Amino acid sequence: MLLEADVHAYLFLSFSLLAVGVYGLLSRKSVIRMLFAVEMIINAANINFVIFSAQRNVDGEIFTFFTIGLAALEAAVGLAIVIVFYKRFGEVIPSKIRNLRW
Amino acid sequence: MESIVYLTIAIFFVGSILAFLVGHYIEKWASFWVAAATGLLGFILSCYIALNLHEHPIVHHFNWFSFGSFKVPLGIYVDNLAILMALIATGIGFLDIVFSRGYMEEDESPERYYFEKLFFIGSMVGLVFVSNLLGLYIFWEGVGLCSYLLIGYWYWKKSAAEAALKAFVMTRFGDVFMLAGIIVAWVLLGTIEFQELNALAVAGAFSVKLGLLISILLFIGAIGKSAQFPLFPWLLDAMEGPTTVSALIHAATMVNAGVYMVARLFPFFDYSHALIVVAFVGAISAFIAATGALAHTEIKKILAFSTMEHLALMFVAIGVGSAVAGVFHLMNHAIFKALLFLAAGAVIHMTHHTKDAFKLGGLLKYMPQTGFLFLVGILALAGVPPFNGFFSKDWVLAAVYSYGNPVIFWLTFIAAVLCIAYGFRLWFVVFTGEPSDNSKHAKEAYPIMLIPLYVLASMTILIPFFKEKIIHFIAGGEVHEPLYLNLLVATLTVMFILFGIVFLIYYKKVISTAKFLAHPLGKGLNDFLYNGWYVDAAIKWLCRHVFYGSIAKAVEWVDTNIVDGAVNGTAKLSLACWDRCRKIQTGDLIDYLTYFVAGVITLVLITLFV
Numbered sequence: 001m002l003l004e005a006d007v008h009a010y011l012f013l014s015f016s017l018l019a020v021g022v023y024g025l026l027s028r029k030s031v032i033r034m035l036f037a038v039e040m041i042i043n044a045a046n047i048n049f050v051i052f053s054a055q056r057n058v059d060g061e062i063f064t065f066f067t068i069g070l071a072a073l074e075a076a077v078g079l080a081i082v083i084v085f086y087k088r089f090g091e092v093i094p095s096k097i098r099n100l101r102w
Numbered sequence: 103m104e105s106i107v108y109l110t111i112a113i114f115f116v117g118s119i120l121a122f123l124v125g126h127y128i129e130k131w132a133s134f135w136v137a138a139a140t141g142l143l144g145f146i147l148s149c150y151i152a153l154n155l156h157e158h159p160i161v162h163h164f165n166w167f168s169f170g171s172f173k174v175p176l177g178i179y180v181d182n183l184a185i186l187m188a189l190i191a192t193g194i195g196f197l198d199i200v201f202s203r204g205y206m207e208e209d210e211s212p213e214r215y216y217f218e219k220l221f222f223i224g225s226m227v228g229l230v231f232v233s234n235l236l237g238l239y240i241f242w243e244g245v246g247l248c249s250y251l252l253i254g255y256w257y258w259k260k261s262a263a264e265a266a267l268k269a270f271v272m273t274r275f276g277d278v279f280m281l282a283g284i285i286v287a288w289v290l291l292g293t294i295e296f297q298e299l300n301a302l303a304v305a306g307a308f309s310v311k312l313g314l315l316i317s318i319l320l321f322i323g324a325i326g327k328s329a330q331f332p333l334f335p336w337l338l339d340a341m342e343g344p345t346t347v348s349a350l351i352h353a354a355t356m357v358n359a360g361v362y363m364v365a366r367l368f369p370f371f372d373y374s375h376a377l378i379v380v381a382f383v384g385a386i387s388a389f390i391a392a393t394g395a396l397a398h399t400e401i402k403k404i405l406a407f408s409t410m411e412h413l414a415l416m417f418v419a420i421g422v423g424s425a426v427a428g429v430f431h432l433m434n435h436a437i438f439k440a441l442l443f444l445a446a447g448a449v450i451h452m453t454h455h456t457k458d459a460f461k462l463g464g465l466l467k468y469m470p471q472t473g474f475l476f477l478v479g480i481l482a483l484a485g486v487p488p489f490n491g492f493f494s495k496d497w498v499l500a501a502v503y504s505y506g507n508p509v510i511f512w513l514t515f516i517a518a519v520l521c522i523a524y525g526f527r528l529w530f531v532v533f534t535g536e537p538s539d540n541s542k543h544a545k546e547a548y549p550i551m552l553i554p555l556y557v558l559a560s561m562t563i564l565i566p567f568f569k570e571k572i573i574h575f576i577a578g579g580e581v582h583e584p585l586y587l588n589l590l591v592a593t594l595t596v597m598f599i600l601f602g603i604v605f606l607i608y609y610k611k612v613i614s615t616a617k618f619l620a621h622p623l624g625k626g627l628n629d630f631l632y633n634g635w636y637v638d639a640a641i642k643w644l645c646r647h648v649f650y651g652s653i654a655k656a657v658e659w660v661d662t663n664i665v666d667g668a669v670n671g672t673a674k675l676s677l678a679c680w681d682r683c684r685k686i687q688t689g690d691l692i693d694y695l696t697y698f699v700a701g702v703i704t705l706v707l708i709t710l711f712v
Contacts (some may be wrong), residue, residue, distance in 0.1 A: 094691045
């Protein structure tokens with residue numbers, strides 16, 4: 001059983017991870033970097049799963065495996081998109097490609 | 103008996119369709135035989151009803167349809183007045199159909215002609231037989247529709263098409279008021295049955311003001327239909343149609359409808375104090391028409407003016423309280439006016455559609471029988487004893503005289519005595535004097551045209567012999583006919599003097615009107631009368647400048663600026679919103695993500711702190 005204070009410490013960790021991930025997502029650099037950021041956000045959620053299942057004695061940590069698996073798939077698909085992206089536009093900076101608008 | 107009444111109405115509508123089908127699929131002129139048979143059968147049925155009518159009217163009511171507890175009644179009410187009108191419509195209608203065989207001989211589509219003609223007579227028969235205002239209104243519009251179709255029968259002529267439209271629109275204008283009157287009566291008095299309305303009026307069950315409103319609204323409809331001041335110009339333009347159609351409209355059917363309605367609702371009008379309005383409108387119309395007929399030069403338009411005048415005399419008679427005199431005059435007028443129109447039709451047909459009387463002349467030598475029959479019509483029209491017109495017109499004048507209103511009396515009197523002047527002016531110009539080129543090729547009318555004329559002419563002479571019986575039949579009882587010897591003598595003297603003047607001008611040609619017409623004042627007066635006191639021009643001016651120029655323009659402004667403005671404004675507003683909102687759609691993935699994250703943060707903050 002984890003102590004309340006430990007839970008808070010872990011939650012702070014996961015929140016920091018989320019914040020870093022969101023910052024990374026929004027700071028408009030390359031698509032690769034955005035994929036990294038997404039991984040961080042997912043892992044912030046994973047940490048929450050693990051912490052709460054450890055504290056409340058529930059089996060939530062099982063979802064972590066699903067998310068890790070999904071994250072791997074997402075990375076594979078994402079990287080494939082990135083390659084196509086690069087082939088089509090010659091660069092991987094999303095803010096320079098604005099075709100998705102009126 | 104009810105079934106026979108319904109059959110009489112139905113036979114014309116069935117006959118009209120049959121005439122069209124027979125004419126269309128088998129043989130063009132076979133439609134004539136169907137039409138003549140239908141007309142004759144309708145007349146015989148009307149006679150049968152008349153002979154079996156005795157004292158009690160035929161009444162039958164039924165529900166046409168109903169919404170819940172709201173019932174729409176329809177039915178028939180046939181009394182002496184109604185059957186007399188039906189006899190006029192069917193009898194003269196039949197003679198007119200027979201005459202048309204000669205007049206329309208060169209026609210391309212007699213099946214259409216006879217279809218419309220029978221439909222017309224059928225509508226009129228229905229109009230006089232129905233028991234309430236709603237039924238009257240339905241057939242009233244049926245008559246109006248047929249007049250439109252028949253006036254515009256030669257639709258390829260622009261003038262005919264326009265005349266038809268004018269007749270339709272002008273009578274419709276009156277009908278709108280009539281419809282309003284029916285609705286007011288239905289809503290506020292709770293009934294539209296003639297007999298109930300009259301009974302309510304006799305019992306004094308509603309206020310006089312309400313009665314006056316309803317009466318005036320209904321009377322405006324009658325003004326339109328019976329071509330009274332100020333809605334008469336259509337009647338003159340209606341002369342563009344075939345002359346047989348004019349005879350039917352003017353003598354037997356349509357224009358009588360207005361007089362019939364006022365006579366039918368006589369107690370109602372009487373109680374509402376509306377009769378004085380009827381009398382005044384009639385007197386003014388009679389004066390305008392009589393003076394107009396004096397100045398006009400076309401055969402048919404002179405007769406049209408005279409129709410308007412005689413209808414006005416009927417209205418005056420009813421207006422001064424002598425409905426029997428009005429209806430008696432209606433009957434006499436129907437006979438001699440049918441005679442005149444059909445004789446004029448014969449003249450026009452035989453002179454290759456010469457309508458201008460002054461382009462004819464000396465026709466008596468070429469068409470002696472028609473000329474003689476025309477003369478009989480003129481004598482009856484002028485009210486020369488012993489023809490039928492004399493008795494009814496004299497009665498009308500006596501009724502007006504005893505009423506005591508000098509304005510109405512003098513207008514009516516002048517109009518009534520002027521008949522002889524314009525009547526003989528027309529006859530002398532057409533039938534005497536030097537024959538013109540148009541006249542020289544004229545031949546006597548065919549027997550099929552002359553027979554109806556002889557029937558009508560003999561009736562103008564025979565009716566006075568059965569005068570007492572006919573009046574008794576119309577009134578349903580004894581009527582005291584006023585007799586003023588001084589008035590009679592004065593009327594006949596003035597008529598004789600007028601005849602003398604016309605005789606000198608147009609037969610002996612010792613007095614010439616050329617000098618009078620050359621003078622600008624004389625010419626102005628002539629034009630003024632010729633154009634029916636410029637009422638037509640006044641209506642046009644009113645339509646163009648008041649209705650179109652002001653009201654229609656104002657409505658148009660409201661439509662374009664307010665109604666359309668609201669619609670266009672909505673569109674502009676949403677366009678402006680869209681133009682501003684679309685700016686946030688940059689197409690940049692990061693921007694969308696930013697909005698998304700901002701939204702999530704906002705939601706989280708809301709859940710945390712609110």
